[in-house]
Every structure is written in structure tokens, then in C-alpha cells.
């Protein structure tokens with residue numbers, strides 16, 4: 001563990017010498033093909049900011065942090081041997097997960113709760129929070145990813161969600177939100193704990209096998225379905241079967257970027273049965289109004 005603190009900024013120094021650093025790094029040399037980050041791990045407020053005018057009860061609520069997320073992130077980091085970077089201070093001081101130009105970066109209210117300590121801030125005060133907390137945290141993530149250049153790395157951010165937001169109930173125990181990288185959405189288990197999904201040509205051509213990576217259609221990211229497999233080289237239009245062997249893979253798949261999801265077949269003894277046909281474009285737009 002190598003915690004590093006924010007650099008003092010003369011009179012602008014937000015953190016006293018005896019306060020915890022802007023972030024914490026756990027298991028920096030972890031061997032997993034993943035880096036975990038936890039932006040909203042802490043509800044701590046720098047002493048100088050006098051709790052931002054909030055009560056201890058308010059600081060325990062989701063407006064100040066993601067309750068439980070740090071503990072989940074630490075356990076996951078240990079379980080898969082991944083490096084983990086945790087933010088050291090409350091999202092109300094400056095939100096590590098929002099662009100600096102966002103009104104939610106240093107919110108004057110959150111979920112209807114006024115945050116008096118964030119009202120009428122001078123540009124210097126805002127800059128002080130960026131320099132003390134936001135910049136070091138993101139620099140630490142960049143440095144860690146830089147050190148791992150050449151090693152496949154899935155960046156996973158751990159959050160927790162309030163079970164009710166406004167009028168909306170959120171009954172799900174787990175959610176996976178993602179950008180362009182489908183590994184977590186289509187095949188969660190290989191990414192998280194190295195589950196192995198067999199990949200085979202549907203109609204083998206009898207060619208010699210080559211060592212290949214099987215990738216998805218999002219060419220600008222590391223969209224991998226399988227790495228270093230012995231597989232004969234397919235022709236354009238050939239079908240590959242990805243054996244999922246379980247309920248999770250399809251249940252978590254996505255049609256992000258208007259890509260129809262794959263068909264699903266059930267193999268039972270010696271019989272194969274189509275149990276879900278491939279999605280069409282019409283399927284994707286059917287519920288649009």
C-alpha cells in the first residue's frame with residue numbers, strides 16, 4: 001500500500017498535515033487484468049471546511065458518498081488481486097466522478113439538501129479543491145494505468161446506488177453500467193474471474209488451427225471475447241459459437257450502439273434447440289414511440 005498525499009498549495013492548502021491523503025492505493029502491484037477505482041469511497045470532509053454546514057446524519061447519506069462501495073471494492077480487489085484506488089474525501093467537497101465544469105462538481109445542493117459550505121465559492125477556493133483532491137486522484141489513476149501500459153487492463157469503477165431515487169425504485173441488487181467496452185456487459189464472468197468460454201466455428205472448414213484473439217465489433221477499445229485461442233481462421237460471414245454455459249452471459253448482454261444481440265441456442269444431450277432468435281433492427285426500435 002502506497003498512499004500519497006496532496007501537495008500543499010501555500011495558503012490554499014486544504015488538507016492539514018495530519019489529515020488523510022487525497023486518495024489511497026491498495027495492492028498497487030496486483031496481477032489481475034483490471035484496475036478498480038472507487039470515486040465515492042469516503043464521506044470525510046477536510047477539517048478546514050467545517051462539515052460544509054451539514055449534520056453528521058446528512059453526511060452518512062448517499063449525497064456525501066457511496067455507502068458500502070469502499071468495502072465492496074476492497075474485497076473485490078483482494079479477491080481478484082487487482083490494484084484499487086479510493087478517493088479520500090466526500091463527493092460534496094468535489095465530485096471525482098463529474099467534469100469540473102459540471103454544476104454537480106461542487107454542488108450547492110444535493111437531492112434537495114442545501115450545502116451551505118459550497119455556496120458563493122471564490123475561484124481560488126474552487127481551484128484549491130481541484131489541486132488538493134481532484135487532480136491528485138486522477139493523476140494517480142493515470143500514473144497507474146501508464147505503469148501497466150502493455151498489460152491488458154479493464155478499468156472498473158465501483159459505486160453504490162440508493163435503492164430509491166426520487167420516485168423511482170431500483171430493485172436490482174447489482175447493475176453494470178458501461179461505455180464502449182462490452183466485456184463486462186456481454187461476458188461478465190471472464191472479465192471478473194477468468195471464466196473460460198469455449199469459442200468454436202459453427203461449420204468447421206478443417207483448416208489448421210492458429211493462435212488468435214476473438215474480439216467484438218468496437219474496434220477502438222479492447223473489446224475481447226477470448227484471448228490466445230487455437231482456432232481455425234474463419235471467412236467473412238462464418239459463424240462462431242461462444243459457449244456461455246450459464247444464465248448470466250445473455251441476461252447481462254446489451255444492444256448498445258444499436259447492435260442486435262446474438263441468437264441463443266440450448267444444447268441438451270445430443271440435441272440443439274434455438275431458444276432465442278437473433279435480434280433484428282425492428283426488434284430494437286419496436287418499443288420506441
Ligand SMILES: [Zn+2]
Nearest residue numbers: 040066159160
Ligand atoms: Zn458513486
